[in-house]
Amino acid sequence: MPNKPIYLSLSQQSGFEHEYVQRALETNWITSGGPNVNEFENVLENYLSEQSFVTALNSGTSAIHLALILLGVEAEDEVICQSLTFSASANPILYQGAIPVFVDSELDTWNICPQQLEIAIKDRIEKGKKPKAIITVHLYGNPYKIDEIHSIADKYNIPIIEDSAEALGSSYKGKKCGTFGTFGILSFNGNKIITTSSGGALITTSKKIKEKAIFYATQSKDEAIHYQHSEVGYNYRMSNICAGVGLGQIQILEKNVLARRENHSFYKEVFKEIKSVKLFEVLNEDYYSNYWLNTILIEPNREKEIDCESLRIAFKNQNIETRPLWKPMHLQPVFEKHPYYGNQIAQDIFEKGLCLPSGSNLTIEDKNRIKEVIKTFFN
Numbered sequence: 001m002p003n004k005p006i007y008l009s010l011s012q013q014s015g016f017e018h019e020y021v022q023r024a025l026e027t028n029w030i031t032s033g034g035p036n037v038n039e040f041e042n043v044l045e046n047y048l049s050e051q052s053f054v055t056a057l058n059s060g061t062s063a064i065h066l067a068l069i070l071l072g073v074e075a076e077d078e079v080i081c082q083s084l085t086f087s088a089s090a091n092p093i094l095y096q097g098a099i100p101v102f103v104d105s106e107l108d109t110w111n112i113c114p115q116q117l118e119i120a121i122k123d124r125i126e127k128g129k130k131p132k133a134i135i136t137v138h139l140y141g142n143p144y145k146i147d148e149i150h151s152i153a154d155k156y157n158i159p160i161i162e163d164s165a166e167a168l169g170s171s172y173k174g175k176k177c178g179t180f181g182t183f184g185i186l187s188f189n190g191n192k193i194i195t196t197s198s199g200g201a202l203i204t205t206s207k208k209i210k211e212k213a214i215f216y217a218t219q220s221k222d223e224a225i226h227y228q229h230s231e232v233g234y235n236y237r238m239s240n241i242c243a244g245v246g247l248g249q250i251q252i253l254e255k256n257v258l259a260r261r262e263n264h265s266f267y268k269e270v271f272k273e274i275k276s277v278k279l280f281e282v283l284n285e286d287y288y289s290n291y292w293l294n295t296i297l298i299e300p301n302r303e304k305e306i307d308c309e310s311l312r313i314a315f316k317n318q319n320i321e322t323r324p325l326w327k328p329m330h331l332q333p334v335f336e337k338h339p340y341y342g343n344q345i346a347q348d349i350f351e352k353g354l355c356l357p358s359g360s361n362l363t364i365e366d367k368n369r370i371k372e373v374i375k376t377f378f379n
């Protein structure tokens with residue numbers, strides 16, 4: 001009998017989802033917006049911080065798009081973006097007809113590099129255009145160098161859109177990821193730490209901006225009896241059914257974070273003796289990661305046929321899913337003509353890296369099978 005599959009990151013139900021979805025169906029709130037949406041926003045606001053205003057949307061991607069719109073990003077404007085990320089961080093820049101400027105990572109957090117960021121800002125200003133925004137990412141749930149990056153952004157007075165899609169539950173110096181930027185965004189896609197099946201959220205610090213976000217997300221309807229529009233609108237609001245799933249899911253957020261952090265401890269133990277592998281770990285106790293995905297760098301050894309691709313295949317032969325890291329955006333055909341500032345760090349991480357199964361529902365048997373593959377492969 002073939003082994004049961006072990007996936008990279010699977011969603012897990014709390015059991016409370018049905019109740020909220022049922023309530024939506026029974027009260028006939030089957031639309032975008034509604035009581036579940038408002039309640040989901042309240043729960044998130046309480047969770048994140050006192051100053052957070054949350055707008056629930058249909059995806060993390062639309063949250064980034066709305067953040068750019070709310071910052072006034074228009075055609076030909078330049079927006080800096082971390083290169084090592086999922087394409088959804090950068091695509092909305094193109095939706096606006098703006099120009100992405102990609103910046104390399106540093107090795108401590110794998111996120112946007114402070115030195116390269118400042119070089120990029122100075123050079124773009126020198127070339128005649130000050131970047132309109134900076135999109136930073138907490139990759140795989142690991143906070144970026146928040147103090148350094150934000151002080152550079154403040155120095156040049158450029159707002160930050162904090163892509164916290166992978167980092168709900170992570171924090172830096174005790175403050176939750178998603179609450180540092182002018183805007184923060186979350187994703188509730190199926191593979192994230194909690195899901196609404198598909199969904200996202202925009203985090204801001206003012207009620208007025210939240211109202212404006214809802215205005216754009218619901219087709220920019222002016223105040224009139226008939227439908228009147230003086231601005232371009234979008235259909236980006238979260239559905240009341242999805243928010244019901246979210247209300248059930250958020251009850252197990254902390255449990256999921258702890259389970260994923262336990263996976264991290266498991267990998268730490270497994271890789272302790274393996275010199276050619278470096279498990280990603282946060283730099284120090286200022287950084288609290290949800291370890292959404294556990295990632296490793298493998299020093300290739302041609303003689304012994306050790307590299308990340310051969311390990312991936314060894315896992316695959318046991319029906320265990322692993323995946324290469326995000327391929328940097330400046331190396332993607334769709335973005336390759338756009339400017340890039342860096343020293344190939346992101347590319348190096350990409351070429352040596354692998355994401356390991358990290359779901360909050362990994363069982364002891366799953367972990368034993370994973371451990372077996374690793375032990376056999378490296379022996």
Ligand SMILES: *Cc1c(COP(=O)(O)O)cnc(C)c1O
Pocket residue numbers: 058059060061062085086088089137163165166186187188189198199200
């Ligand atoms: C998942 C993800 C997004 C996009 O979220 P969706 O809800 O799938 O649109 C954005 N950025 C990063 C880094 C992600 O991992």
